[in-house]
Amino acid sequence: MPMQTEQSPLLGLKFIPSSPSFQSPVPHRRTQKAQTTTPTRQQRRQKEMQNEWRQFVYAIFLSTALLATLFILKESTTSNYRLYDSDNGSRSVDKSSSNINNDDTISEVIMAASNNNKNSSPFFLRQSSSSVLSALEEELSTSSASSLSSTNHKRPTSSTPSSSSPYTKVQTLSFQIYTGGAPALIPDETNPTTLKKIRNHECRGLHSYGKSEDDDSESPLQCYLGMEDTALDVEKRLNIMRDAVNKAYDVSVMEESTLKIFLAPEFFFRGKNGSFEFQPEEKKEANGKCGDICHILKGLEDIVADERFENWLFLFGTVIGSEVLPKEDEYDYQFYNFAPLYKGFDPAKSKGIGKNFIVPKRYVSNIDFLTPLRHLSDKTNVMELLDDFDSSLDRTLANPHISGHKRYDNDMWLRYKDELTALGYNMIEYGWFFLDGIAFSVEICLDHLVHRSLMTYMADVVTGSNTRIPSSANDVVDWVGIPRTQAQISLVSSAGMDVTVSSLALANGGHIFLQDGMEGDIPPHSSYGTDECSPNEYEFFGGSQSITRTAVVSPTDVTFEYVMNLNFSEFDLYPEGGDRNWKHVLKGVFSSTAYQPKLTVYDPINITITSTSLV
Numbered sequence: 001m002p003m004q005t006e007q008s009p010l011l012g013l014k015f016i017p018s019s020p021s022f023q024s025p026v027p028h029r030r031t032q033k034a035q036t037t038t039p040t041r042q043q044r045r046q047k048e049m050q051n052e053w054r055q056f057v058y059a060i061f062l063s064t065a066l067l068a069t070l071f072i073l074k075e076s077t078t079s080n081y082r083l084y085d086s087d088n089g090s091r092s093v094d095k096s097s098s099n100i101n102n103d104d105t106i107s108e109v110i111m112a113a114s115n116n117n118k119n120s121s122p123f124f125l126r127q128s129s130s131s132v133l134s135a136l137e138e139e140l141s142t143s144s145a146s147s148l149s150s151t152n153h154k155r156p157t158s159s160t161p162s163s164s165s166p167y168t169k170v171q172t173l174s175f176q177i178y179t180g181g182a183p184a185l186i187p188d189e190t191n192p193t194t195l196k197k198i199r200n201h202e203c204r205g206l207h208s209y210g211k212s213e214d215d216d217s218e219s220p221l222q223c224y225l226g227m228e229d230t231a232l233d234v235e236k237r238l239n240i241m242r243d244a245v246n247k248a249y250d251v252s253v254m255e256e257s258t259l260k261i262f263l264a265p266e267f268f269f270r271g272k273n274g275s276f277e278f279q280p281e282e283k284k285e286a287n288g289k290c291g292d293i294c295h296i297l298k299g300l301e302d303i304v305a306d307e308r309f310e311n312w313l314f315l316f317g318t319v320i321g322s323e324v325l326p327k328e329d330e331y332d333y334q335f336y337n338f339a340p341l342y343k344g345f346d347p348a349k350s351k352g353i354g355k356n357f358i359v360p361k362r363y364v365s366n367i368d369f370l371t372p373l374r375h376l377s378d379k380t381n382v383m384e385l386l387d388d389f390d391s392s393l394d395r396t397l398a399n400p401h402i403s404g405h406k407r408y409d410n411d412m413w414l415r416y417k418d419e420l421t422a423l424g425y426n427m428i429e430y431g432w433f434f435l436d437g438i439a440f441s442v443e444i445c446l447d448h449l450v451h452r453s454l455m456t457y458m459a460d461v462v463t464g465s466n467t468r469i470p471s472s473a474n475d476v477v478d479w480v481g482i483p484r485t486q487a488q489i490s491l492v493s494s495a496g497m498d499v500t501v502s503s504l505a506l507a508n509g510g511h512i513f514l515q516d517g518m519e520g521d522i523p524p525h526s527s528y529g530t531d532e533c534s535p536n537e538y539e540f541f542g543g544s545q546s547i548t549r550t551a552v553v554s555p556t557d558v559t560f561e562y563v564m565n566l567n568f569s570e571f572d573l574y575p576e577g578g579d580r581n582w583k584h585v586l587k588g589v590f591s592s593t594a595y596q597p598k599l600t601v602y603d604p605i606n607i608t609i610t611s612t613s614l615v
Contacts, residue, residue, distance in 0.1 A: 165437030167259040167311070169604040170489060172513045173248040174544040177240075177573075177586075178594035179267040179317070179495055179517030181222030181370055184209060186593055202591055208273050208396045210370030222370055224396065226272025227588050230292050234276070236589050237269055238299040241316060243585075244573055244599065249308055251571055251601050258604050259438070260312045263544075265517025266337075266445050266495040268317030269296050274369055274397035275322040275335075293321055300340050305352065309344025313435060315491055316340045317517070318361065318444055322397055334409040335400050337361040337368065339444055339493055341428070343435060343472065354472035356425045357433065360410045361444035362452060364401050367496055368445075372396035426470045430456045432482050434471035438607060441487040441505055445494035448514075453490070454505040457482055485610040486510065494518075499540040499547050501562065506549045509608030511565075514545040521595035526564045538562045544600040567603040572596060 185197035203223035211219040227233035276292040321336035339359040431453040441453035460467040460482050468479040485507045495517035524542030546565035574582035583592040
């Protein structure tokens with residue numbers, strides 16, 4: 001198309017399209033038109049300013065109208081996303097809510113993609129051609145939560161729980177039982193003058209020997225304890241846990257305003273080869289369509305569904321799970337270490353919604369697993385001591401730590417998070433949760449030493465406080481922010497760990513409770529300034545530990561003070577003699593070479609009140 005030029009007062013020349021019938025311009029007419037219709041530069045500027053003002057006023061009007069509309073919509077909907085409806089147990093989702101994080105949308109995309117590969121990731125039961133969790137939908141009859149949809153990752157932006165707490169005090173009842181490996185060699189009690197050790201009868205007939213670290217020549221040889229029939233093994237461990245819970249109830253305070261916390265050590269549920277395996281389809285059918293880990297969770301659910309435990313919180317130690325990977329190496333596994341956490345309830349009053357939680361452990365410790373004999377550098381010398389060891393029967397789980405596996409395989413928990421919710425379980429993925437208006441942190445052994453809860457808290461602060469954690473109360477689960485005042489109560493289940501002051505994420509006046517499975521016979525005590533590397537820090541010791549931290553701020557100093565709670569009573573779980581003596585009860589699943597199982601029952605103490613807990 002031919003073009004012609006026109007004089008512009010601002011840009012000089014500009015191109016304008018010519019009409020198809022245009023032949024030749026008439027210079028004098030065009031000049032005259034420009035002279036009579038073109039405004040001056042000042043007039044053009046005034047007109048442009050008028051137009052800009054009109055546009056500005058129009059934009060203000062539209063913005064005000066939009067904000068008013070959003071405010072009306074927000075007021076007409078609930079301020080929090082409710083994941084459960086307390087009337088019928090089904091999920092209630094506000095489709096019009098705009099409080100959805102971009103991270104949540106991304107999570108849903110990832111979840112949708114992972115749902116196409118469910119066959120490759122196990123959970124409660126190992127299956128070859130279908131989702132591992134689909135079997136549990138038949139096993140765990142949690143009908144009140146079975147209708148949940150897959151929108152689990154859409155969470156509210158509320159930063160506080162939706163209800164205040166009915167509890168003003170807390171009483172901790174710690175279950176002390178040795179959960180480590182049994183020593184392969186023990187002192188000869190018949191000849192106390194000799195230093196020579198003899199074979200431990202607990203390990204005879206087993207093929208699960210190993211050491212905590214291959215390169216540690218001083219590390220004692222141990223064996224995993226467990227029964228050949230894993231279903232009987234699980235049942236025996238559940239019966240011991242049930243005895244401890246019943247004993248705890250008998251010696252606890254009865255006030256409804258006191259929250260009772262039952263705390264067990266790490267590794268309570270561990271099979272004869274170092275873990276309970278996710279079972280193949282054919283073995284699952286032989287066991288009545290409920291594998292070992294399913295059996296454990298159903299048994300724990302039965303314990304807490306009791307009107308006696310309506311005001312109780314249970315941290316039942318941890319479960320060690322593994323899955324054989326479909327590779328040529330028959331000893332190649334994925335590893336899982338998680339704590340089942342439950343709030344007790346009265347089935348006549350509650351549907352049990354928001355009472356069951358899974359707490360995955362993140363970091364693998366060097367003592368979490370034994371290094372099996374086949375991987376020891378000095379296995380020849382060791383095997384000379386074991387006259388009944390048959391290497392062909394060795395199915396001991398590999399030690400992931402020595403092969404550089406420093407984290408547990410927790411990707412599975414994220415992929416199956418929605419299915420866990422459908423089965424009645426909420427995952428505490430960040431180590432934080434609210435229960436009945438109380439802010440909690442929870443950690444497993446090494447996770448505490450590496451400051452997992454504290455690091456999550458600090459990372460959440462510097463990234464805009466967008467992390468969402470479960471908040472359970474009155475058969476409803478909300479998703480809220482991590483409390484700015486930190487935890488009123490912290491829980492640690494461990495095996496070889498003490499409370500570390502540098503890891504604490506406690507509110508002013510908050511409490512931390514720890515139960516260990518290695519040093520339960522050590523009475524609780526503390527020291528200050530004895531560590532050369534940390535001359536100005538407290539250190540705490542003992543199988544059961546209860547510490548309160550308070551902040552001190554003055555014009556000359558800012559510090560924390562710590563008080564170890566020594567107001568407790570101890571109760572033996574089983575008698576020394578008789579048919580139900582403690583060694584007989586523990587035989588086959590726990591070693592009796594360490595110490596007798598008992599309960600450490602603390603006197604009730606006040607739950608600190610924070611601005612968050614008052615909401």
